[in-house]
Amino acid sequence: MAPSRVLRCCQRGLSWIPVIFINLVVCWSYYAYVVQLCIYTIPNPEEQVIYLVVFHVCFVMFMWSYWKTIISKPSNPSKEFFLPKAEKEQYEKEERPEAQQEILKKVAKNLPIYTRTGSGAIRYCDCCQLIKPDRCHHCSTCDQCVLKMDHHCPWVNNCVGFSNYKFFVLFLAYSMLYCVFIASTVLQYFIKFWTNQIDTHAKFHVLFLFFVAAMFFVSIMSLFTYHIWLIAKNMTTIGLRAPVFRNGPDKNGFTVGFYKNLTQVFGDQKRYWCLPVYTSLGDGYTFPTRLVNLDSEQGNVDHQADPKRYFCYCLFSTVTYVTNILLLTIFLTF
Ligand SMILES: [Zn+2]
Ligand SMILES: [Zn+2]
Missing domain, CATH: 1.20.140 (Butyryl-CoA Dehydrogenase, subunit A; domain 3)
Structure with a gap:
């Protein structure tokens, strides 16, 4: 192992x-x-x-x-929030953040997303490679994005969130x-x-x-x-x-x-x-x-x-x- x-x-x-x-x-x-x-x-x-x-x-x-x-x-985002194959390849090849944002914006147009990062950008999770739905956050302990995440609780050994x-x-x-x-x-x-x-x-x-x-x-x-x-x-x-x-x-x-x-x-x-x-x-x-x-x-x-x-x-x-x-x-x- x-x-x-x-x-x-x-x-x-x-x-x-x-x-x-x-x-x-x-x-x-x-x-x-x-x-x-x-x-x-x-x-x-x-x-x-x-x-x-x-x-x-x-x-x-x-x-x-x-x-x-x-x-x-914990509830995780559905497959619509993951970048489609073509856009994902394009996103990975692109090094300029502005161009990457344009790719994300194009995909996010069809998604029910109303929140942005502090700088106004589309919220994207690099670990899960998906566009984060509103109130969704990445939990580093569970290594996944969790819908309406509140916190990771060690006393229940689970993410506390929407579910x-x-x-x-x-x-x-x-x-x-x-x-x-x-x-x-x-x-x-x-x-x-x-x-x-x-x-x-x-x-x-x-x-x-x-x-x-x-x-x-x-x-x-x-x-x-x-x-x-x-x-x-x-x-x-x-x-x-x-x-x-x-x-x-x-x-x-x-x-x-x-x-x-x-x-x-x-x-x-x-x-x-x-x-x-x-x-x-x-x-x-x-x-x-x-x-x-x-x-x-x-x-x-x-x-x-x-x-x-x-x-x-x-x-x-x-x-x-x-x-x-x-x-x-x-x-x-x-
Ligand atoms: Zn994530
Ligand atoms: Zn967690």
């Missing part, structure tokens, strides 16, 4: 470590809650049953949305619910163990259960809030720069109102909003836009990274990563 192929196999294997870590933590939390807390610690049968039923509902929804995010294949964004947001919501339910129901037993009012072999599990659930809750909450804000604004994590349309840049170009933004991700039937089943609207290629930049003055909108958005992104990322690192460190030192 060629060394590069071996390296790729190793990389692919290593990329599953965060997923394995999350699953091990979840398996342990299941054992600690069901066996150590509900069966060995809680004396009241009624309390046991209520806790177990609600816990299992949260657990099933959490695992369902988590695995749907992991196993959903699984709803599942990802639900995964954040249900993992938060799972953590908050565990933390709130464990709290009274946590205090009893902590103050030595009860002292059984379940002590270690119950103390850690509260601690881990609370830490994960804080960590996920910041990420969840950030994504709800992105959905409300119809933006993506990767799209920190304002999208540039044919008539100029507009940071709110894809915003079509809060409710409509919401339905683009969750679908127009409210009964499916909470279920990790595919209901997102659209085809991943074209997106409704508000009518903007019809006059030349609007074309002067600054299309540099919005400092406010960039600050929010950095803040949420930092809180999430610092909490996770803190959690891991304390977990390992105990």
Whole structure:
């Protein structure tokens, strides 16, 4: 086997470590809650049953949305977006960027493409050799172009984009619910163990259960809030720069109102909003836009990274990563 192929196999294997870590933590939390807390610690049968039923509902929804995010294949551009053979050869032979742009413009004329690069050029992926549809980005980890790409998430070892964004947001919501339910129901037993009012072999599990659930809750909450804000604004994590349309840049170009933004991700039937089943609207290629930049003055909108958005992104990322690192460190030192 060629060394590069071996390296790729190793990389692919290593990329599953965060997923394995999350699953091990979840398996342990299941054992600690069901066996150590509900069966060995809680004396009241009624309390046991209520806790177990609600816990299992949260657990099933959490695992369902988590695995749907992991196993959903990212949507890739269809063959119409690849350069036809003749144009591709012409493009490769040509060295002048202006001439290459002319070739791309000719092909893009027949495609539903309304966004451009910062300099106004057609967005082209050199790795995949295709014209990028609107909101499509190349993921260097997956080595492919992904429709409405949001980000590559190591915790699900998958690209989060058009095919699984709803599942990802639900995964954040249900993992938060799972953590908050565990933390709130464990709290009274946590205090009893902590103050030595009860002292059984379940002590270690119950103390850690509260601690881990609370830490994960804080960590996920910041990420969840950030994504709800992105959905409300119809933006993506990767799209920190304002999208540039044919008539100029507009940071709110894809915003079509809060409710409509919401339905683009969750679908127009409210009964499916909470279920990790595919209901997102659209085809991943074209997106409704508000009518903007019809006059030349609007074309002067600054299309540099919005400092406010960039600050929010950095803040949420930092809180999430610092909490996770803190959690891991304390977990390992105990
Ligand atoms: Zn690509
Ligand atoms: Zn990816």
